[in-house]
Amino acid sequence: MSMLPYAVAAWLFGIGLYGIATSRNFIHLVGCLGVCQSATYVLLLGLGYRWGSIAPIFYDHPPGTPAVDPVMQALVLTDIVVGATLTALLLVLTIQAYKRGGSLDPEKLRPMRAGGKSGRDPGPSRVSDAERSVS
Amino acid sequence: MTLILPLLFLLTAVSGTAVVLVRDPARQIFAIAVNGLVLAILFDALQAPDVALSELAVGAAAVPLLFLVALMAVRTRPPEEKS
Numbered sequence: 001m002s003m004l005p006y007a008v009a010a011w012l013f014g015i016g017l018y019g020i021a022t023s024r025n026f027i028h029l030v031g032c033l034g035v036c037q038s039a040t041y042v043l044l045l046g047l048g049y050r051w052g053s054i055a056p057i058f059y060d061h062p063p064g065t066p067a068v069d070p071v072m073q074a075l076v077l078t079d080i081v082v083g084a085t086l087t088a089l090l091l092v093l094t095i096q097a098y099k100r101g102g103s104l105d106p107e108k109l110r111p112m113r114a115g116g117k118s119g120r121d122p123g124p125s126r127v128s129d130a131e132r133s134v135s
Numbered sequence: 136m137t138l139i140l141p142l143l144f145l146l147t148a149v150s151g152t153a154v155v156l157v158r159d160p161a162r163q164i165f166a167i168a169v170n171g172l173v174l175a176i177l178f179d180a181l182q183a184p185d186v187a188l189s190e191l192a193v194g195a196a197a198v199p200l201l202f203l204v205a206l207m208a209v210r211t212r213p214p215e216e217k218s
Contacts, residue, residue, distance in 0.1 A: 042144070084201075
């Protein structure tokens with residue numbers, strides 16, 4: 001039983017990495033990154049947990065009662081907020097990439113050009129890309 | 136009581152796997168919301184009620200709404216229209 005939190009954290013991180021590597025949609029990819037982040041929540045709370053302890057709130061318990069580690073809970077709280085912020089930022093970047101490149105597929109994303117030429121005038125660059133792939 | 140914690144850990148692993156394996160983003164939003172709910176229940180069982188409350192607000196409500204807004208912004212704008 002004591003190895004189960006680490007095993008679940010490793011499984012979540014691995015399956016999240018698999019989803020990121022095989023994703024064909026940027027929105028799906030951000031969701032897979034959220035699974036990777038949930039692995040860190042499970043790992044930190046599994047590190048701080050002790051069997052038969054109370055929550056670290058001593059309102060109706062005498063001081064000195066065995067409690068779980070509150071430092072890990074503070075870390076997980078910070079981790080959740082940072083994760084939500086990162087998800088919002090990456091979704092905004094996804095929408096911008098869709099507006100510029102016209103696709104949500106990471107395989108179809110063209111490299112950015114200096115001076116934003118591909119964003120302002122997509123016609124000639126797309127033709128030159130097609131010619132380059134043909135030749 | 137000693138059985139509910141391993142069950143919740145395994146449920147967390149299963150719901151995280153479901154988030155990855157559901158490839159359609161519109162269906163993946165539901166999997167993300169269920170994953171956040173399962174994580175909140177797990178945190179409450181791990182004696183972390185404040186973290187569970189935060190995860191319930193963020194992981195089960197705010198993040199799926201963000202995904203919904205992103206999906207809506209992508210779908211209402213066809214790929215041909217360039218700004």
